[in-house]
Amino acid sequence: MLIKTSFTLNGEVVQVETAPDAMLLWTLREELKLTGTKYGCGIALCGACTVHLDKVPVRACITPVSVVSGRSVTTIEGLSKEGLHPLQQAWIDEQVPQCGYCQSGQIMQAAALLENNKKPTREEIIGHMNGVLCRCGTYNRVFKAIEKASQEG
Amino acid sequence: MSNDSNSNRLSRRHFLAVAGGLTIVIAGAAVVPGLSRSKEDNTNGERITAWVNIQPDGKITIYNPAAEMGQGSMTALAIIIAEELDADWNDVAIEHSPIEPDVYGLSWRGGLGGPMITVGSRTVMGYYEHLRMAGAQARYVLMANASKKWGVPIEELTTGPSKVLHQSSGKSISYGEISRFATAPDKLPDIDQDQLKSAEEFRLIGKVTDRHDIPSKVDGTAEYAMDINVPDMLHAVISRSPVHGSKPDLQNESDLRTMEGIVDIVILDHGVGILAQKIEQALKAKRFMQIKWSEDGMASGHDSQAAYEIYDATSRSDDTNWHSIVSEGSVEDNLSADDVIEARFKNDYVYHAQMEPLNALVSPPREGDPAEVWVGSQAQAGARQAAAEALNLPEDQVILHPCYLGGGFGRRSMADYVTEAALLAKHADKPVKLLWTREDDLQYGAFRPICSQTLQAKVKADGTISAWSHRIVGTGGGLLGSGARIPYYTMDAKRVEMHSIEHGVRTKHWRSVAHGPNKFAIEAFIDEIARKLGFDPYLYRRRLMINDQRSLAVLDAAAAMCDWNSPAPEGRARGIAFAERSGALAAGVAEISVDRNTGMIKVHHFWAAVDAGVVVQPHNAIAQIEGGIVFGISSVLRESITFKDGKVQQSNFHDYPIARMADTPDQLEVKIIPSDEKPAGIGEASTPLVGGAIANAFLALTGNSLRHMPFTSERVLEVLS
Numbered sequence: 001m002l003i004k005t006s007f008t009l010n011g012e013v014v015q016v017e018t019a020p021d022a023m024l025l026w027t028l029r030e031e032l033k034l035t036g037t038k039y040g041c042g043i044a045l046c047g048a049c050t051v052h053l054d055k056v057p058v059r060a061c062i063t064p065v066s067v068v069s070g071r072s073v074t075t076i077e078g079l080s081k082e083g084l085h086p087l088q089q090a091w092i093d094e095q096v097p098q099c100g101y102c103q104s105g106q107i108m109q110a111a112a113l114l115e116n117n118k119k120p121t122r123e124e125i126i127g128h129m130n131g132v133l134c135r136c137g138t139y140n141r142v143f144k145a146i147e148k149a150s151q152e153g
Numbered sequence: 154m155s156n157d158s159n160s161n162r163l164s165r166r167h168f169l170a171v172a173g174g175l176t177i178v179i180a181g182a183a184v185v186p187g188l189s190r191s192k193e194d195n196t197n198g199e200r201i202t203a204w205v206n207i208q209p210d211g212k213i214t215i216y217n218p219a220a221e222m223g224q225g226s227m228t229a230l231a232i233i234i235a236e237e238l239d240a241d242w243n244d245v246a247i248e249h250s251p252i253e254p255d256v257y258g259l260s261w262r263g264g265l266g267g268p269m270i271t272v273g274s275r276t277v278m279g280y281y282e283h284l285r286m287a288g289a290q291a292r293y294v295l296m297a298n299a300s301k302k303w304g305v306p307i308e309e310l311t312t313g314p315s316k317v318l319h320q321s322s323g324k325s326i327s328y329g330e331i332s333r334f335a336t337a338p339d340k341l342p343d344i345d346q347d348q349l350k351s352a353e354e355f356r357l358i359g360k361v362t363d364r365h366d367i368p369s370k371v372d373g374t375a376e377y378a379m380d381i382n383v384p385d386m387l388h389a390v391i392s393r394s395p396v397h398g399s400k401p402d403l404q405n406e407s408d409l410r411t412m413e414g415i416v417d418i419v420i421l422d423h424g425v426g427i428l429a430q431k432i433e434q435a436l437k438a439k440r441f442m443q444i445k446w447s448e449d450g451m452a453s454g455h456d457s458q459a460a461y462e463i464y465d466a467t468s469r470s471d472d473t474n475w476h477s478i479v480s481e482g483s484v485e486d487n488l489s490a491d492d493v494i495e496a497r498f499k500n501d502y503v504y505h506a507q508m509e510p511l512n513a514l515v516s517p518p519r520e521g522d523p524a525e526v527w528v529g530s531q532a533q534a535g536a537r538q539a540a541a542e543a544l545n546l547p548e549d550q551v552i553l554h555p556c557y558l559g560g561g562f563g564r565r566s567m568a569d570y571v572t573e574a575a576l577l578a579k580h581a582d583k584p585v586k587l588l589w590t591r592e593d594d595l596q597y598g599a600f601r602p603i604c605s606q607t608l609q610a611k612v613k614a615d616g617t618i619s620a621w622s623h624r625i626v627g628t629g630g631g632l633l634g635s636g637a638r639i640p641y642y643t644m645d646a647k648r649v650e651m652h653s654i655e656h657g658v659r660t661k662h663w664r665s666v667a668h669g670p671n672k673f674a675i676e677a678f679i680d681e682i683a684r685k686l687g688f689d690p691y692l693y694r695r696r697l698m699i700n701d702q703r704s705l706a707v708l709d710a711a712a713a714m715c716d717w718n719s720p721a722p723e724g725r726a727r728g729i730a731f732a733e734r735s736g737a738l739a740a741g742v743a744e745i746s747v748d749r750n751t752g753m754i755k756v757h758h759f760w761a762a763v764d765a766g767v768v769v770q771p772h773n774a775i776a777q778i779e780g781g782i783v784f785g786i787s788s789v790l791r792e793s794i795t796f797k798d799g800k801v802q803q804s805n806f807h808d809y810p811i812a813r814m815a816d817t818p819d820q821l822e823v824k825i826i827p828s829d830e831k832p833a834g835i836g837e838a839s840t841p842l843v844g845g846a847i848a849n850a851f852l853a854l855t856g857n858s859l860r861h862m863p864f865t866s867e868r869v870l871e872v873l874s
Contacts, residue, residue, distance in 0.1 A: 019413070019431075019433065019434075021433075022433055023433065026431070026432055026433050029380075030382075030431065030432060033382065034373075035373070035376075035379070035380035036372070036373020036374065037373070038377075038379070038508075038509070038559070039379065039510070039588075040508050040509075040510070040591065041591040041805055041806055042590055042591055042592075042805075043591075043805060043807075045805055045806040045807055046508070046591075046806055048508060075373070076372065076373035077372070077373050084371070084372070088371040088372060091367075091371040092363070092367055092368060092371055095362070095363065095364060095367060095772060095773070095776060096367075096371075097223065097366075097367055097370035097371065098222075098223030098224070098225075098776065098777075098780055099222050099223030099507070099508065099509070099557070099558060099559050099560040099561075100223060100366065100367075100369075100370030100375050100557065100559070101377060101507075101508040101509045101559030101560060102508045103370050103371060104373045107371060125814075126814050126815050129814045130813045130814050130815050131813075132814075133508065133806065133811060133813065134508070135506050135507055135508045135560050135562075135784070135811060136223050136508075136560065136780045136784070137779065137780035137781070137782070137783025137784045137786075137787070137812065137817070138776070138779075138780060138783075139783060139812075139813070139814040139816075139817040140779055140783075140817050140818075140821050141776070141779070142814065143814065143817075
């Protein structure tokens with residue numbers, strides 16, 4: 001049995017047909033071909049699948065598609081309407097990524113912070129970002145890039 | 154990717170037809186100094202090598218033979234070629250090279266033509282000299298063509314960024330223009346070493362700051378194998394044996410087959426595969442799967458805690474069959490004395506935990522078209538071979554598309570996941586994308602092995618070490634020994650030996666291999682000796698390094714960076730450590746505090762100095778050294794895989810924690826020491842420093858020794874009580 005779900009994805013209304021228990025992560029990746037959102041752990045422990053649901057960062061791997069019905073989802077592909085988001089530019093300036101696999105999640109998590117808090121403190125940045133894992137150990141540069149974007153923003 | 158990479162075996166004809174412009178092609182093996190005569194004969198001019206293609210519009214494509222897993226070597230290798238080619242860096246594009254180990258393989262015992270494998274921090278050091286030569290030869294070809302066109306002697310020509318210049322007439326022509334009429338010689342000129350640029354002339358080596366792959370890694374467009382989709386593709390997962398070597402007996406196959414989207418169930422030697430239309434259908438069926446496992450697994454009964462007791466008994470036994478790593482002078486007489494200092498160190502299994510779980514997409518051959526494989530692999534040729542064997546095809550009927558790796562750290566130089574995907578694709582006769590869940594990736598991991606290390610030293614009152622014994626007992630065979638040599642420390646006599654005991658569990662190279670455990674034990678033991686004798690740990694190392702000025706300079710640099718003689722802030726202490734890995738020399742200092750209630754260690758500051766010879770991309774090298782420190786902190790403070798009854802006890806990041814942003818030092822300072830020596834490996838240089846530096850800071854702070862990695866809260870509290 002398939003159910004239809006409509007929601008706004010990166011500013012445009014989309015409709016998907018999925019199993020009732022389908023998760024947003026796989027629906028984004030496999031049905032909608034938006035592969036910037038990554039699978040890392042499947043149980044909301046690593047943050048690689050972070051997207052925005054009505055501007056709030058959520059883990060797409062445990063977010064049922066049914067939950068996003070009628071709401072607005074933003075992925076890394078839709079973070080910036082034009083050109084690079086200030087965080088993406090800061091990420092390049094600071095040469096943050098190594099393997100890069102977690103970085104969509106890092107950037108989406110960081111973008112949600114700056115949306116509500118233009119000048120976060122050191123503790124606020126760490127507290128907000130601590131749930132997104134990076135095995136390559138780029139955290140110091142993630143931190144620097146967020147600080148840079150917040151100072152310029 | 155261009156069409157070029159769609160063929161893993163290029164003929165000259167094919168390459169020229171597809172690429173257009175001027176490809177610096179070399180028939181036979183002329184550009185590969187290390188190729189044997191017999192291979193040259195076999196190739197009979199059919200195989201070619203090409204590192205550079207120049208298009209009339211000026212675009213310069215440089216081919217990258219290495220895996221890109223975040224270490225940055227795809228950029229570094231292109232810089233090396235572009236430097237001697239005298240290219241304008243803005244003109245350079247980078248693409249994967251064909252998978253042709255004979256010509257693109259790593260330098261291995263002299264010339265190129267070794268394996269196409271990205272391991273051991275070997276990429277830049279393994280290609281450096283050869284790619285400088287390749288760049289210089291390509292430049293020479295361009296100059297020779299300009300010389301012919303203008304009718305002037307080649308000696309009168311020079312080059313500027315992407316152009317050939319004739320100073321006396323003021324003529325200038327771009328490389329792109331030359332490519333319109335240029336011909337490549339059958340045999341490239343021999344270029345003398347002294348015709349290469351001097352370090353002062355470098356425009357790119359040591360100068361280019363940005364990595365090629367980074368823009369695609371901030372907007373979600375970088376392609377990992379996980380992101381590839383092809384038409385008619387099935388999704389697959391596998392339930393693998395919980396005890397390595399046990400065999401599956403599926404109990405509910407008919408029920409599984411009725412589940413929505415399930416296309417097939419495949420019984421493998423080591424597990425049961427599920428093929429489904431959608432990934433979530435496969436994952437759901439995996440959760441419902443009921444398997445009885447045979448009890449004859451080779452890892453049956455393995456208990457990692459109990460293994461330490463066996464190791465300790467083995468290291469005391471007279472009957473142990475030791476494998477010698479170092480034997481210099483006689484230690485026996487000295488080690489029987491009463492005042493011998495002794496300590497024993499241990500380290501748990503650790504898991505790679507690369508953020509992208511293993512996966513591969515294999516498409517079987519169709520209507521005369523070859524099979525195709527999309528994979529992130531550290532061993533591209535090995536992965537292609539594994540797929541070819543599983544598909545029962547000759548290797549030239551398998552095209553491998555290298556993808557970015559979401560982390561490697563040694564795990565992706567195995568091809569087990571490629572073999573699995575190929576077996577399933579062959580069975581289904583359809584393209585199959587195999588996903589390892591995080592739980593699969595962890596529980597069927599291949600771990601850095603456990604070991605117990607017993608160190609003994611006979612030390613004179615002045616600090617001279619008259620005898621040093623280091624005995625390593627663990628599992629994993631050759632994975633135990635790296636880093637146990639300490640040629641930079643002068644001692645009267647040294648004995649380093651190891652002994653491996655097989656437990657039937659999967660073990661593997663893990664970033665810096667045994668350097669992590671061995672440098673930890675060595676460096677912690679040096680501090681224990683210094684403390685016993687009342688010496689400053691830094692000055693004591695200086696004394697031991699008396700005959701190695703290059704190492705000493707690195708140690709001094711780290712001490713200067715942290716102002717070693719200044720007191721640490723209240724409640725903190727510093728510890729110093731030294732390590733060499735893949736030719737790089739590194740010294741590090743950790744400044745830590747300890748919460749005596751929780752047992753949590755916090756690393757506030759880490760300083761590292763590294764001498765890695767000529768550094769092609771210093772900005773990226775610093776990033777690698779920073780990341781290696783955090784990777785080290787993660788393993789030293791948090792990570793532990795344990796076995797009980799042959800089964801891994803952990804399953805995901807809740808019970809296998811890795812370092813988070815809060816665990817990162819507030820300050821990470823890295824100094825690259827300028828050097829004209831040949832390049833050394835950087836990606837693993839800093840990781841082995843961390844265990845010793847933290848243990849030594851802890852010893853300075855508390856007077857207690859931490860001798861078992863990881864230094865978890867529980868172990869810290871135990872040591873403090």
